Amino acid sequence: xxxxxxxxxxxxxxxxxxxxINCAYSNxxxxxxxxxxxxxxxxxxxxxxxxxxxDKRQGQRVTVLLNKTVKHLSLQxxxxxxxxxxxxxxxxxPYSGGGADxxxxxxxxxxxxxx
Amino acid sequence: xxxxxxxxxxxxxxEGQNVTLSCEQNLNHDAMYWYxxxxxxxxxxxxxSQIVNDFQKxxxxxxxxxxxxxxxSFPLTVTSAQKNPTAFYLCASSIVxxxxxxQHFGDGTRLxxx
Numbered sequence: 001x002x003x004x005x006x007x008x009x010x011x012x013x014x015x016x017x018x019x020x021i022n023c024a025y026s027n028x029x030x031x032x033x034x035x036x037x038x039x040x041x042x043x044x045x046x047x048x049x050x051x052x053x054x055d056k057r058q059g060q061r062v063t064v065l066l067n068k069t070v071k072h073l074s075l076q077x078x079x080x081x082x083x084x085x086x087x088x089x090x091x092x093x094p095y096s097g098g099g100a101d102x103x104x105x106x107x108x109x110x111x112x113x114x115x
Numbered sequence: 116x117x118x119x120x121x122x123x124x125x126x127x128x129x130e131g132q133n134v135t136l137s138c139e140q141n142l143n144h145d146a147m148y149w150y151x152x153x154x155x156x157x158x159x160x161x162x163x164s165q166i167v168n169d170f171q172k173x174x175x176x177x178x179x180x181x182x183x184x185x186x187x188s189f190p191l192t193v194t195s196a197q198k199n200p201t202a203f204y205l206c207a208s209s210i211v212x213x214x215x216x217x218q219h220f221g222d223g224t225r226l227x228x229x
Contacts, residue, residue, distance in 0.1 A: 036220075042222050
């Protein structure tokens with residue numbers, strides 16, 4: 001079946017550096033993508049989303065890039081802080097003509113911030 | 116504050132016992148979802164509901180049941196037929212109107228077997 005996955009299970013960066021977390025998706029019909037942050041013992045927290053008619057979207061300290069040609073999604077976090085330590089998931093929503101089907105999640109990347 | 120409340124935070128099940136996990140939202144969202152998360156894994160969809168009195172099976176519905184009698188509530192029952200119930204269970208909700216809306220999550224219930 002089609003799935004969403006992440007390239008690296010763990011990413012370690014120095015505090016203050018920029019982080020880039022990658023995600024590959026295989027469903028070319030996917031229409032909408034979301035990045036979530038999950039801290040230990042908590043539920044996923046929405047960070048940023050992007051629609052398939054866009055290739056870049058910026059938020060506060062975060063940027064999501066979408067490359068539909070190679071079916072690749074990335075999350076860039078600028079000037080990482082200790083509070084950014086968490087597991088980051090990408091999720092996709094295949095276009096289904098409406099309705100509220102569940103998201104398809106990757107396994108996650110654990111971002112570790114080194115002091 | 117609007118949000119999703121899951122209870123209890125920790126739950127223990129004995130062999131042959133059914134247990135029910137609570138999920139309540141005050142976001143006025145139409146759609147609600149249940150996911151299961153195993154260590155080091157992504158989330159897998161158990162059940163979802165787009166409207167009151169209607170729900171659909173997700174990818175791993177066997178051994179689980181749900182009800183949606185009220186818009187605000189979507190309880191999940193883990194039955195004795197679920198042979199490997201130990202996991203972190205997450206409830207989510209979203210606005211149905213329009214395709215491109217994120218799901219918002221509660222803080223989960225961790226279920227363990229005694």
